Amino acid sequence: MAIEFQVLHKDKHTNARLGVIKTPHGIFETPVFMPVGTYGCVKGVSPDDLKEAEVSIILSNTYHLYLRPGHELIKELGGLHNFMGWDRPILTDSGGFQVFSLAKLRKITDDGVIFQSHLDGSRHFIGPEEAISIQKSLGADIIMAFDECAPYPAEREYIERSVQRTSIWAKRCLDVMERDGRQSIFGIIQGGVYMEFREKSAKELVEMDFDGYAIGGLSVGEEREIRNEIIKNTVPFLPEKKPIYLMGIGLPEDIVEGVVSGVDMFDCVIPTRNGRNGTLFTKRGKIVIKNARYINDIRPIEEDCNCYTCQNFSRAYLRHLFMTRELLVYRLNTIHNLYYYCRLMKEIRDAIRHDRMKEFVKKFYRIKEGNLC
Amino acid sequence: MAIEFQVLHKDKHTNARLGVIKTPHGIFETPVFMPVGTYGCVKGVSPDDLKEAEVSIILSNTYHLYLRPGHELIKELGGLHNFMGWDRPILTDSGGFQVFSLAKLRKITDDGVIFQSHLDGSRHFIGPEEAISIQKSLGADIIMAFDECAPYPAEREYIERSVQRTSIWAKRCLDVMERDGRQSIFGIIQGGVYMEFREKSAKELVEMDFDGYAIGGLSVGEEREIRNEIIKNTVPFLPEKKPIYLMGIGLPEDIVEGVVSGVDMFDCVIPTRNGRNGTLFTKRGKIVIKNARYINDIRPIEEDCNCYTCQNFSRAYLRHLFMTRELLVYRLNTIHNLYYYCRLMKEIRDAIRHDRMKEFVKKFYRIKEGNLC
Numbered sequence: 001m002a003i004e005f006q007v008l009h010k011d012k013h014t015n016a017r018l019g020v021i022k023t024p025h026g027i028f029e030t031p032v033f034m035p036v037g038t039y040g041c042v043k044g045v046s047p048d049d050l051k052e053a054e055v056s057i058i059l060s061n062t063y064h065l066y067l068r069p070g071h072e073l074i075k076e077l078g079g080l081h082n083f084m085g086w087d088r089p090i091l092t093d094s095g096g097f098q099v100f101s102l103a104k105l106r107k108i109t110d111d112g113v114i115f116q117s118h119l120d121g122s123r124h125f126i127g128p129e130e131a132i133s134i135q136k137s138l139g140a141d142i143i144m145a146f147d148e149c150a151p152y153p154a155e156r157e158y159i160e161r162s163v164q165r166t167s168i169w170a171k172r173c174l175d176v177m178e179r180d181g182r183q184s185i186f187g188i189i190q191g192g193v194y195m196e197f198r199e200k201s202a203k204e205l206v207e208m209d210f211d212g213y214a215i216g217g218l219s220v221g222e223e224r225e226i227r228n229e230i231i232k233n234t235v236p237f238l239p240e241k242k243p244i245y246l247m248g249i250g251l252p253e254d255i256v257e258g259v260v261s262g263v264d265m266f267d268c269v270i271p272t273r274n275g276r277n278g279t280l281f282t283k284r285g286k287i288v289i290k291n292a293r294y295i296n297d298i299r300p301i302e303e304d305c306n307c308y309t310c311q312n313f314s315r316a317y318l319r320h321l322f323m324t325r326e327l328l329v330y331r332l333n334t335i336h337n338l339y340y341y342c343r344l345m346k347e348i349r350d351a352i353r354h355d356r357m358k359e360f361v362k363k364f365y366r367i368k369e370g371n372l373c
Numbered sequence: 374m375a376i377e378f379q380v381l382h383k384d385k386h387t388n389a390r391l392g393v394i395k396t397p398h399g400i401f402e403t404p405v406f407m408p409v410g411t412y413g414c415v416k417g418v419s420p421d422d423l424k425e426a427e428v429s430i431i432l433s434n435t436y437h438l439y440l441r442p443g444h445e446l447i448k449e450l451g452g453l454h455n456f457m458g459w460d461r462p463i464l465t466d467s468g469g470f471q472v473f474s475l476a477k478l479r480k481i482t483d484d485g486v487i488f489q490s491h492l493d494g495s496r497h498f499i500g501p502e503e504a505i506s507i508q509k510s511l512g513a514d515i516i517m518a519f520d521e522c523a524p525y526p527a528e529r530e531y532i533e534r535s536v537q538r539t540s541i542w543a544k545r546c547l548d549v550m551e552r553d554g555r556q557s558i559f560g561i562i563q564g565g566v567y568m569e570f571r572e573k574s575a576k577e578l579v580e581m582d583f584d585g586y587a588i589g590g591l592s593v594g595e596e597r598e599i600r601n602e603i604i605k606n607t608v609p610f611l612p613e614k615k616p617i618y619l620m621g622i623g624l625p626e627d628i629v630e631g632v633v634s635g636v637d638m639f640d641c642v643i644p645t646r647n648g649r650n651g652t653l654f655t656k657r658g659k660i661v662i663k664n665a666r667y668i669n670d671i672r673p674i675e676e677d678c679n680c681y682t683c684q685n686f687s688r689a690y691l692r693h694l695f696m697t698r699e700l701l702v703y704r705l706n707t708i709h710n711l712y713y714y715c716r717l718m719k720e721i722r723d724a725i726r727h728d729r730m731k732e733f734v735k736k737f738y739r740i741k742e743g744n745l746c
Contacts, residue, residue, distance in 0.1 A: 039697045040690075046701055047685070069668070069693045077671060077689055085685045276700075295442070298450060312420070312458045316450055317413075320442045324412045327649075327703050328419055 002211055003142060003184040005030075005243045005264075012355040015235065015262035016348070021243060023089040023141040024182045025081060028056035030243060030264035031348055033255065033341045034091060035272060038064050040074070040084040043272050044334040047086045052308060053338040054346070057089040057141075059267040062134055063098030066126070067117055071137035079139030091267075092140040094131045094173075094188070096147045097216070097248070108148065110165065128172040132185075140183065144214065145173040145205075147188040152221040159192040166190045167204040174208055184211035186245060193222050195233055202237035212243040215263070219249045228257050235262040252281060252344055256364055259348050260357065271341045275333035278322050281340040283367050287315070289333070294319045307339035308332075375584055376515060376557040378403075378616045378637075385728040388608065388635035389721070394616060396462040396514040397555045398454060401429035403616060403637035404721055406628065406714045407464060408645060411437050413447070413457040416645050417707040420459045425681060426711040427719070430462040430514075432640040435507055436471030439499070440490055444510035452512030464640075465513040467504045467546075467561070469520045470589070470621070481521065483538065501545040505558075513556065517587065518546040518578075520561040525594040532565040539563045540577040547581055557584035559618060566595050568606055575610035585616040588636075592622045601630050608635040625654060625717055629737055632721055633730065644714045648706035651695050654713040656740050660688070662706070667692045680712035681705075 004022040008029075011017065019030040035042045035050065038061045042050060050058065060080060065071060077083050080090055099106060103115035103124075112127020126134070131146035146169050148162040170187045177185050187205035191197030205213060215234055218227050231246060238244050245265035246258045255266050271281065280287040282302040287294070300310035301318070309318070309332040321329035351360035377395040381402075384390065392403040408415045408423065411434045415423060423431065433453060438444060450456050453463055472479060476488035476497075485500020499507070504519035519542050521535040543560045550558050560578035564570030578586060588607055591600050604619060611617050618638035619631045628639050644654065653660040655675040660667070673683035674691070682691070682705040694702035724733035 039693070039699055041694055041697075041699045041701050044700045046681075046704070048681070068697055069689075073669060073689070076669060077687070083687075083690055083693075085690070296446060296449060308419075308421070314450070314456075316442075316446070317456055317458070320412070320456075321414055324414075324441055326412055326414045327417045327700060328414050330700050331419070331704065 002181075003243075005212065005241065007240065009353055011352045011357040013358045014260045014361075016259045016352045016357040017262060017264065018349055018352040019243065019264055021089075023057075023184075025087060025089045025141050026056070028089065029349055031255075031259045031345055031352075032057060032265055033345050034059040034265065034267040035338055035341075036061070036267055036269045037084070037086075039068065040065055040080055042334075042338075044276060044330040045272075045338070047084070049308075049331070049335055050086070050338070051088075053335060054342045055088075055338060057091060058086065059091045059093060060138070060140065061095070061098060062092045062131065062138065063095035063102065063126075065092075065138060066095060066124075066134050067119055071134045075137035075139070079137075081139065089142070090138075090140040091142040092135050092138050092144065093247070094144040094146040095126055095134065096131070096144075096188070097149045099126060100149045100151075108165075110168070112146070112169075128169040129176050132173050132176050136183065142184050142186060142212070145170045145185060145187045145210070147190055147216055149217050149220070150190065150192050152192065154192055156194060159190075159194055159197050163190050163197045163201045166201060170205055170208060170210075174210070186210055186212040186214050186243075188214045188216040188247070189234060189238075190217045191234075192217060193226050193230060195230065198230060198234045199237055202234055206237065206239055210242070212245060212265075213238045214245040214247050216247045218247070224254075228261070231258060231263065232261040252341070253365075253368070255341075255344065256348070256361055259352075260361060271337035272334050275337040276330045278329075278333065280333060281337050284370060285368055289315065289319050289322050291319075301336050302340070305336065305339065305343075307336050309336040309339075375554075376616075378585065378614065380613065382726055384725045384730040386731045387633045387734075389632045389725045389730040390635060390637065391722055391725040392616065392637055394462075396430075396557075398460060398462045398514055399429070401462065402722055404628075404632045404718055404725075405430060405638055406718045407432040407638065407640040408711055408714075409434070409640055409642045410457070410459075412441065413438055413453055415707075415711075417649060417703040418645075418711070420457070422681075422704070422708055423459070423711070424461075426708060427715045428461070428711060430464060431459065432464045432466060433511070433513065434471060435465045435468035435504065435511065436475065436499075438465075438511060439468060439497075439507050440492055444507045448510035448512070452510075454512065462515070463513040464515040465508050465511050465517065466620070467517040467519040468499055468507065469504070469517075469561070470522045472499060473522045473524070481538075483541070485519070485542075501542040502549050505546050505549050509556065515557050515559060515585065518543045518558060518560045518583070520563055520589055522590050522593070523563060523565050525565065527565055529567060532563075532567055532570050536563050536570045536574045539574060543578055543581060543583075547583070559583055559585040559587050559616075561587045561589040561620070562607060562611075563590045564607075565590060566599050566603060568603065571603060571607045572610055575607060579610065579612055583615070585618060585638075586611045587618040587620050589620045591620070597627075601634070604631060604636065605634040625714070626738075626741070628714075628717065629721070629734055632725075633734060644710035645707050648710040649703045651702075651706065653706060654710050657743060658741055662688065662692050662695050664692075674709050675713070678709065678712065678716075680709050682709040682712075
């Protein structure tokens with residue numbers, strides 16, 4: 001059974017839409033945020049913590065799991081859901097982005113990519129067929145086509161070639177998929193910051209009929225305004241009946257902008273990574289917990305937050321744990337940030353449901369820029 | 374209200390006893406194990422995790438909290454219970470052991486100890502009055518008299534002098550206590566491996582009428598047999614109506630031996646520290662989770678364990694998390710080890726209740742030495 005996507009409601013004043021996705025591991029509403037569980041574990045938290053934050057789907061990294069502990073072992077142990085004790089939906093990326101950003105000495109050919117592991121320098125090859133085969137072993141509900149993620153800045157010629165290659169690879173990924181299986185596959189639109197190539201990439205992939213479409217190759221160094229333009233102008237080339245996923249983005253404000261442009265799915269390491277670095281999200285802006293101003297601050301991170309951290313611990317205590325590098329703080333911070341992101345998504349969905357997305361965006365910025373932390 | 378201790382039952386065939394201690398923050402049964410929360414946090418776990426493991430009292434370190442974040446800040450924030458979100462009993466040590474084992478450039482006088490912080494080299498002085506004052510600020514249910522913990526090996530003369538000093542300091546601690554307050558105070562028996570000094574120390578402290586008595590200065594390098602002899606022979610000098618606490622010990626087998634000798638309370642960093650190092654306790658012996666034999670082992674750490682870790686995750690997954698240094702594994706390992714320790718204590722209490730402690734000890738060693746992990 002592949003995923004089923006349904007648009008429940010379209011906001012009257014923006015391109016935002018409320019949807020629902022059914023998967024073999026459960027149903028979730030969109031717009032949705034997916035925390036990143038690189039090695040089959042969302043850093044610092046347990047599956048129960050994720051459920052308490054109302055996380056409904058996570059992303060895991062194919063490249064990392066391929067290297068450690070290996071997709072074949074995960075398959076032998078019953079698949080990724082079973083391995084990590086997570087019974088809700090999982091999306092795995094294709095490994096493409098990581099091969100280009102993490103691996104050493106990569107060599108790209110039309111077949112795929114030869115690269116050296118960033119861990120031990122061992123040599124590997126991943127092409128479209130390998131990426132699908134690995135993701136089949138992992139058993140995620142949604143898997144991604146293998147793409148070439150171009151660097152930024154890049155010449156037109158480079159982007160043109162990488163879009164071409166991404167389309168060829170996308171077709172090869174589809175060819176080895178079993179479309180009647182339990183896994184669905186999304187294609188990834190590339191094209192850098194050149195709208196003509198974004199359009200070309202989108203049209204070619206839409207032609208192939210994927211289960212959903214991702215906008216990839218962004219947040220690699222381009223300016224925020226340019227990125228938002230690309231997103232806004234790419235969405236119209238994608239079919240209304242398929243979910244749209246903006247890869248690797250981002251900050252709360254990036255998500256709000258993405259939703260307004262019509263994006264349904266998001267993932268990013270920001271809430272988890274920033275949590276571990278001691279940066280906490282609140283409606284009123286960020287809190288850098290190590291700051292001396294919190295030394296005797298008995299308030300929770302956020303007054304009206306219902307997360308475990310805010311219900312039980314003060315900023316003063318979190319600061320103390322952070323300064324003494326107590327492991328607990330990484331979990332507590334991550335719990336809050338994930339809760340913040342999930343609540344943001346819930347509020348966004350409610351706003352769309354009531355045709356109030358435009359007001360929501362205004363209020364979001366007004367409170368944030370008041371910055372009264 | 375000081376603590377109230379009651380012996381509920383004495384085992385017919387050993388010196389083990391079942392008791393109950395009432396404190397301002399709740400009641401717990403003895404023999405009890407106290408996990409160590411050095412900086413006002415049991416490393417790697419949250420108060421909820423502790424409660425799930427049925428931890429009924431924790432220990433926290435005066436020396437560490439004095440340095441970071443400072444006892445005055447904790448007092449200002451409502452005391453240690455409030456600060457760390459733990460509403461069950463707390464015992465704080467006196468700082469004595471840490472001053473002798475961690476601090477740099479310490480100078481012991483009859484007044485107290487001048488030392489340099491192991492963190493930044495800053496100079497500090499702690500004597501008996503300071504130790505009590507700090508522990509009053511922290512607000513633990515049970516506080517410890519300031520003692521001199523002698524090194525091992527040490528000459529008779531050194532031990533004699535340190536026992537003398539410990540008695541003088543104990544008296545000074547009592548002098549500044551408010552015995553009608555919410556805190557109770559235990560005296561600490563010293564004397565190294567010399568029974569005559571243990572006896573002297575015990576008699577002098579018993580004379581002063583503390584709320585409980587600790588056996589200190591052990592597990593500093595002496596052999597296990599010698600230590601067990603000292604414990605067994607020191608207990609008879611302590612009053613039957615007061616709880617007996619064996620400080621800083623130890624392994625499951627050390628606890629079993631201590632109970633048989635009549636000890637009521639234990640603390641040790643072993644379950645938490647070993648958990649973080651990847652060593653897991655089971656009835657059948659230890660599991661070193663990084664071992665290659667667990668790479669595809671789908672069993673939980675321990676088949677009949679009801680902890681969150683064993684109920685949800687395989688050895689293979691824990692090994693993977695450990696090899697990739699995922700923070701979650703330190704929590705999951707710690708949860709299991711604490712659960713193991715608390716269950717051991719529960720089984721010990723049940724054994725005493727039914728006059729079966731002798732059989733329990735036999736079975737404990739038989740299963741452990743079968744080592745079938």
